[in-house]
Amino acid sequence: DEASLYTYGNSVEQRLDYSAVDAKFSAALKRERRPGRQGGVPVTSGPMAAGPSVNGRPFDPGAPRVSTARRESRVLNDAILAAALDLSRRDRNRRKILFVISDGAEYGSRASYGQVLKVLLSNEITVYGINLDASAMPGVRTVEGLHVWGQGYGNLLPRYTSATGGQLFREFSEDAIERAYAKVTEVARNQYTLGYTSRASAANTYRSIEVRVHRGGLRVYAKDGYYPLPTR
Numbered sequence: 001d002e003a004s005l006y007t008y009g010n011s012v013e014q015r016l017d018y019s020a021v022d023a024k025f026s027a028a029l030k031r032e033r034r035p036g037r038q039g040g041v042p043v044t045s046g047p048m049a050a051g052p053s054v055n056g057r058p059f060d061p062g063a064p065r066v067s068t069a070r071r072e073s074r075v076l077n078d079a080i081l082a083a084a085l086d087l088s089r090r091d092r093n094r095r096k097i098l099f100v101i102s103d104g105a106e107y108g109s110r111a112s113y114g115q116v117l118k119v120l121l122s123n124e125i126t127v128y129g130i131n132l133d134a135s136a137m138p139g140v141r142t143v144e145g146l147h148v149w150g151q152g153y154g155n156l157l158p159r160y161t162s163a164t165g166g167q168l169f170r171e172f173s174e175d176a177i178e179r180a181y182a183k184v185t186e187v188a189r190n191q192y193t194l195g196y197t198s199r200a201s202a203a204n205t206y207r208s209i210e211v212r213v214h215r216g217g218l219r220v221y222a223k224d225g226y227y228p229l230p231t232r
Contacts (some may be wrong), residue, residue: 001185004086006077007032008110018090038211073108076100076156080127081116092229095188096125097166098179103132104155113156120164122227123204127160128184129171130177162182204228 005016005028016028080098087096098120107115119128161168169180208225 002090004083005029005032006079006083008075010075012067012075012079012082014082014086019209026128074105076102076104076108076153077109077111077113077116080160081111081119084093084116084123084125087121087125088226095191096123097184097188098125098183099161100127100128100129100157101132101136101177102129103127104157104159106153108158113159117160117163118227121225122221122229124226124229125164126166126188127157127164128148128166128180129157129161129168129178131155131157131168132165163224165221169220 001021002018003016003021003025004014004018005025006012006014015032016025019025080100083098087098090096119125158168160166167184169176170178171180204227206225206227209218209223211222213220
């Protein structure tokens with residue numbers, strides 16, 4: 001196996017170019033872990049206990065105000081697109097997987113979900129995901145797919161995994177992430193490819209897929225459709 005490592009927030013950055021999945025990759029992954037916030041002791045005296053102030057002036061929470069704080073972007077679409085474009089240049093005979101560890105929130109990307117999905121499906125890239133933080137909690141999942149204009153998506157990761165035939169895991173612990181990664185790579189090594197020749201002349205035409213299983217007790221993970229592989 002070989003893997004590359006990307007991180008994203010307001011922008012996307014490749015932390016490690018494609019290399020073998022070994023100690024070097026594990027070390028790079030550990031370097032990207034961010035420490036959690038530590039709670040402090042209650043403040044009961046001193047300047048911090050005098051009430052809120054702005055620029056040294058008392059601040060009344062009940063008074064009307066205009067916030068100028070810039071919202072932090074979470075460019076999930078751009079991150080998946082950057083990784084997918086790099087992955088598409090690898091050997092065509094290799095299995096291509098994106099393993100996304102994220103809360104799935106999307107806000108501020110230049111690329112749209114539809115544009116990114118077309119790149120994924122055109123290059124036979126499957127997205128698997130680990131949902132972290134609030135998105136892994138059952139009570140939050142009911143609103144995960146909502147899109148409010150100007151506010152982005154609450155959790156876009158399930159749409160990517162479903163549309164590309166991948167799988168979504170909802171876990172908190174590091175052990176769960178490692179188990180999910182092991183399962184994903186095992187699945188990739190044991191997949192078979194079914195192909196056919198289409199008479200459709202339009203190379204850019206989306207083709208839908210319907211999977212029927214004549215046996216009970218099975219769970220099927222399959223993408224909804226695909227775009228033909230780009231000509232090289």
